[in-house]
Amino acid sequence: xxxxxxxxxxxxxxxxxxxxxxxxxxxxxxxxxxxxxxxxxxxxxxxxxxxxxxxxxxxxxxxxxxxxxxxxxxxxxxxxxxxxxxxxxxxxxxxxxxxxxxxxxxxxxxxxxxxxxxxxxxxxxxxxxxxxxxxxxxxxxxxxxxxxxxxxxxxxxxxxxxxxxxxxxxxxxxxxxxxxxxxxxxxxxxxxxxxxxxxxxxxxxxxxxxxxxxxxxxxxxxxxxxxxxxxxxxxxxxxxxxxxxxxxxxxxxxxxxxxxxxxxxxxxxxxxxxxxxxxxxxxxxxxxxxxxxxxxxxxxxxxxxxxxxxxxxxxxxxxxxxxxxxxxxxxxxxxxxxxxxxxxxxxxxxxxxxxxxxxxxxxxxxxxxxxxxxxxxxxxxxxxxxxxxxxxxxxxxxxxxxxxxxxxxxxxxxxxxxxxxxxxxxxxxxxxxxxxxxxxxxxxxxxxxxxxxxxxxxxxxxxxxxxxxxxxxxxxxxxxxxxxxx
Amino acid sequence: xxxxxxxxxxxxxxxxxxxxxxxxxxxxxxxxxxxxxxxxxxxxxxxxxxxxxxxxxxxxxxxxxxxxxxxxxxxxxxxxxxxxxxxxxxxxxxxxxxxxxxxxxxxxxxxxxxxxxxxxxxxxxxxxxxxxxxxxxxxxxxxxxxxxxxxxxxxxxxxxxxxxxxxxxxxxxxxxxxxxxxxxxxxxxxxxxxxxxxxxxxxxxxxxxxxxxxxxxxxxxxxxxxxxxxxxxxxxxxxxxxxxxxxxxxxxxxxxxxxxxxxxxxxxxxxxxxxxxxxxxxxxxxxxxxxxxxxxxxxxxxxxxxxxxxxxxxxxxxxxxxxxxxxxxxxxxxxxxxxxxxxxxxxxxxxxxxxxxxxxxxxxxxxxxxxxxxxxxxxxxxxxxxxxxxxxxxxxxxxxxxxxxxxxxxxxxxxxxxxxxxxxxxxxxxxxxxxxxxxxxxxxxxxxxxxxx
Numbered sequence: 050x051x052x053x054x055x056x057x058x059x060x061x062x063x064x065x066x067x068x069x070x071x072x073x074x075x076x077x078x079x080x081x082x083x084x085x086x087x088x089x090x091x092x093x094x095x096x097x098x099x100x101x102x103x104x105x106x107x108x109x110x111x112x113x114x115x116x117x118x119x120x121x122x123x124x125x126x127x128x129x130x131x132x133x134x135x136x137x138x139x140x141x142x143x144x145x146x147x148x149x150x151x152x153x154x155x156x157x158x159x160x161x162x163x164x165x166x167x168x169x170x171x172x173x174x175x176x177x178x179x180x181x182x183x184x185x186x187x188x189x190x191x192x193x194x195x196x197x198x199x200x201x202x203x204x205x206x207x208x209x210x211x212x213x214x215x216x217x218x219x220x221x222x223x224x225x226x227x228x229x230x231x232x233x234x235x236x237x238x239x240x241x242x243x244x245x246x247x248x249x250x251x252x253x254x255x256x257x258x259x260x261x262x263x264x265x266x267x268x269x270x271x272x273x274x275x276x277x278x279x280x281x282x283x284x285x286x287x288x289x290x291x292x293x294x295x296x297x298x299x300x301x302x303x304x305x306x307x308x309x310x311x312x313x314x315x316x317x318x319x320x321x322x323x324x325x326x327x328x329x330x331x332x333x334x335x336x337x338x339x340x341x342x343x344x345x346x347x348x349x350x351x352x353x354x355x356x357x358x359x360x361x362x363x364x365x366x367x368x369x370x371x372x373x374x375x376x377x378x379x380x381x382x383x384x385x386x387x388x389x390x391x392x393x394x395x396x397x398x399x400x401x402x403x404x405x406x407x408x409x410x411x412x413x414x415x416x417x418x419x420x421x422x423x424x425x426x427x428x429x430x431x432x433x434x435x436x437x438x439x440x441x442x443x444x445x446x447x448x449x450x451x452x453x454x455x456x457x458x459x460x461x462x463x464x465x466x467x468x469x470x471x472x473x474x475x476x477x478x479x480x481x482x483x484x485x486x487x488x489x490x491x492x493x494x495x496x497x498x499x500x501x502x503x504x505x506x507x508x509x510x511x512x513x514x515x516x517x518x519x520x521x522x523x524x525x526x527x528x529x530x531x532x533x534x535x
Numbered sequence: 536x537x538x539x540x541x542x543x544x545x546x547x548x549x550x551x552x553x554x555x556x557x558x559x560x561x562x563x564x565x566x567x568x569x570x571x572x573x574x575x576x577x578x579x580x581x582x583x584x585x586x587x588x589x590x591x592x593x594x595x596x597x598x599x600x601x602x603x604x605x606x607x608x609x610x611x612x613x614x615x616x617x618x619x620x621x622x623x624x625x626x627x628x629x630x631x632x633x634x635x636x637x638x639x640x641x642x643x644x645x646x647x648x649x650x651x652x653x654x655x656x657x658x659x660x661x662x663x664x665x666x667x668x669x670x671x672x673x674x675x676x677x678x679x680x681x682x683x684x685x686x687x688x689x690x691x692x693x694x695x696x697x698x699x700x701x702x703x704x705x706x707x708x709x710x711x712x713x714x715x716x717x718x719x720x721x722x723x724x725x726x727x728x729x730x731x732x733x734x735x736x737x738x739x740x741x742x743x744x745x746x747x748x749x750x751x752x753x754x755x756x757x758x759x760x761x762x763x764x765x766x767x768x769x770x771x772x773x774x775x776x777x778x779x780x781x782x783x784x785x786x787x788x789x790x791x792x793x794x795x796x797x798x799x800x801x802x803x804x805x806x807x808x809x810x811x812x813x814x815x816x817x818x819x820x821x822x823x824x825x826x827x828x829x830x831x832x833x834x835x836x837x838x839x840x841x842x843x844x845x846x847x848x849x850x851x852x853x854x855x856x857x858x859x860x861x862x863x864x865x866x867x868x869x870x871x872x873x874x875x876x877x878x879x880x881x882x883x884x885x886x887x888x889x890x891x892x893x894x895x896x897x898x899x900x901x902x903x904x905x906x907x908x909x910x911x912x913x914x915x916x917x918x919x920x921x922x923x924x925x926x927x928x929x930x931x932x933x934x935x936x937x938x939x940x941x942x943x944x945x946x947x948x949x950x951x952x953x954x955x956x957x958x959x960x961x962x963x964x965x966x967x968x969x970x971x972x973x974x975x976x977x978x979x980x981x982x983x984x985x986x987x988x
Binding site: 116117210211212224225226227228229230231232435438 | 537555560561562568575576579580581582584
């Protein structure tokens with residue numbers, strides 16, 4: 050394990066985090082929020098010192114020995130380090146008095162989960178509220194991808210940073226969209242920034258003030274879900290809710306599709322099978338849920354409006370709410386629960402298992418059925434007309450198994466807190482898939498404050514594992530990762 | 536530039552790495568996704584899985600926007616079809632194909648318009664030519680040419696009884712009585728770019744620049760006997776052997792070839808009637824002894840197995856064959872092999888790669904990039920040739936008045952047909968070609984990069 054190179058990248062990440070903290074810091078200066086300012090100063094000083102020490106330690110790091118495991122370890126550790134520093138402002142300002150709560154809150158931010166331990170957000174200082182929402186935006190596309198867009202990590206132009214891109218970006222087969230990793234990262238961020246700015250503009254047109262428009266847009270872009278009001282998005286106008294619905298769907302689409310659109314390669318966009326599955330799932334779920342909840346609303350239009358929003362918030366794994374969907378009948382809730390686990394498309398900012406994994410699994414099942422009918426048939430799994438590598442399918446199945454094991458273990462641990470089954474299951478599903486609210490006691494109108502510190506740490510792990518697609522986090526726990534350390 | 540490479544084999548990958556380092560955007564096509572995956576995770580390039588001769592795959596790889604297409608798959612036929620297809624999809628593209636089969640090599644060159652080829656590269660033939668060049672002027676371990684072949688860098692080893700031993704470099708020209716310059720020295724695995732106070736020791740491998748004629752004078756004066764090679768023996772009967780035997784025959788060097796495969800022996804015997812073809816296993820010493828290899832004045836090991844080549848070359852060296860050439864297919868770990876007494880090492884893939892890279896540089900040359908780059912001193916030092924253009928600094932200023940970076944040395948300046956080697960009074964003008972030697976990590980991309988800011 051190339052510890053020094055990992056240390057150097059983490060040092061860089063902390064510097065980047067300092068830079069990213071500056072807007073929120075500026076807001077707290079501007080609003081004269083003394084406690085928040087103190088919090089930010091502590092965090093910035095800590096990050097700078099630790100970052101400088103790490104860079105000093107890594108002075109003569111070997112830049113060439115960097116493989117997939119280093120990429121994964123870097124990603125896992127970076128996210129933990131970032132969250133530890135990111136939690137400092139909340140803790141030092143005493144707006145979240147317990148460090149574990151502050152850590153939970155910022156992990157929930159960076160992983161774009163949106164689960165909160167705060168009972169009440171409206172009284173929070175503006176700087177910290179901004180930092181909380183901005184963490185969604187940073188975590189959505191990934192801070193390492195951001196780092197790659199601005200500096201070359203490798204010696205000259207070596208491709209090893211691809212391992213980091215793979216570890217940080219969601220999806221079973223992450224690739225570059227242009228030959229240079231730096232350009233790939235830059236294109237992703239440009240698309241991300243443009244979409245976010247358009248979202249902010251639409252929100253401003255709806256009469257929202259700039260601060261709230263930014264916060265809500267960050268939450269939408271990162272598919273996070275932290276709001277700035279206690280009732281999430283319920284008190285905003287239907288226009289703003291509709292804009293947010295549309296953008297939640299837009300941000301759950303694979304970003305390479307937007308790049309294809311920019312390049313006018315529409316043919317590839319139209320025949321993208323994951324996109325088909327995603328659209329189909331949206332239509333079917335909206336239809337079924339609307340049919341189920343229609344009696345609860347005054348008109349079909351209103352029902353469709355709220356159902357579309359809820360389906361969007363769940364599929365994109367955002368976690369905003371306009372209605373308390375916990376009150377809906379259990380058929381609607383069951384569909385939402387399934388959608389929570391499936392999540393968004395690969396290569397988007399959303400979480401969950403990802404549409405393409407479901408696609409691969411469905412095709413794998415079909416292949417196995419075919420196999421039992423024609424035992425010697427040779428059939429390959431095609432996605433977008435191309436045969437999928439066995440490795441990718443293997444990876445998908447092992448992902449699912451790891452997913453199930455972690456969910457079950459976490460579920461058992463948090464059951465110690467004594468809540469009901471629905472709360473526990475949905476809390477784990479909601480954090481692991483980076484959604485935010487679950488059902489029952491962690492439903493859209495409730496929060497995660499009541500859990501014990503141990504449960505909160507378990508859920509922090511789940512959020513990180515969910516965002517980084519399990520393996521980078523599992524790797525950190527594996528003994529053999531550290532055994533070879535030189 | 537945007538460059539598309541077909542084939543992620545050793546050559547394809549090395550070209551990708553070199554060109555990516557020089558700032559080009561590289562896309563690689565390969566039908567084997569595992570091989571491709573390896574290339575992508577190692578170098579900053581993008582990959583497309585598929586057959587490079589297929590129109591769909593080429594379109595997916597965005598051939599329409601490419602400037603150069605390099606076909607380096609293992610199959611000549613695929614390479615030719617690929618370049619034709621690529622050219623029909625984008626008529627402004629430069630196409631380069633690696634053609635290895637001797638049966639196609641000539642026609643590919645003659646019919647390059649039909650195949651839409653800008654450059655045909657034949658690594659085996661190139662290797663044979665390189666070896667022939669070494670054998671025609673024996674005594675050097677390695678020769679690299681610059682400046683339209685007027686200037687060369689050659690590699691020598693300082694032996695214990697050599698007059699070079701304990702010579703201070705500022706006295707070198709008097710000692711060897713030739714206008715030459717030592718531009719790099721490898722000692723105990725470390726590479727140096729020496730100044731005038733550097734003293735040579737036994738065991739040093741030195742890299743000497745000069746005009747070809749001057750280098751020969753030096754060789755004679757330091758007592759390395761350059762008896763012309765009369766009898767060469769080659770182990771292995773592959774494509775390189777075929778080209779080499781033909782070339783040596785042209786220079787009146789008698790050739791014996793040892794090959795194990797009976798069928799191949801017969802083919803060689805029928806195609807090379809002037810050569811002595813012996814059927815035998817070269818890993819068996821009795822075969823080499825039976826051929827009395829100590830009676831030959833050159834030994835060339837060209838079998839397909841690197842290990843076998845190293846061992847047989849060692850054996851030839853111990854038996855006192857004066858000129859030994861070893862072919863290494865993989866060409867890895869030059870630092871480990873560099874100190875073995877296996878004579879000159881040639882690597883076909885490296886030669887092929889450098890040839891293609893040089894061609895790409897020539898296409899791009901408008902930006903003051905290097906004309907030629909040779910890696911010397913086990914790859915730690917680069918000898919780079921630039922052409923002076925009007926943007927170059929310090930035109931017509933004596934070199935002693937300029938300040939170059941540490942570990943960078945201007946070794947020669949060619950002005951028309953006149954070549955000057957070293958010396959602080961030398962100047963250059965627009966159109967001259969300048970050869971610079973620098974440590975590999977010095978990041979010299981244009982001539983102006985050598986000067987201190």
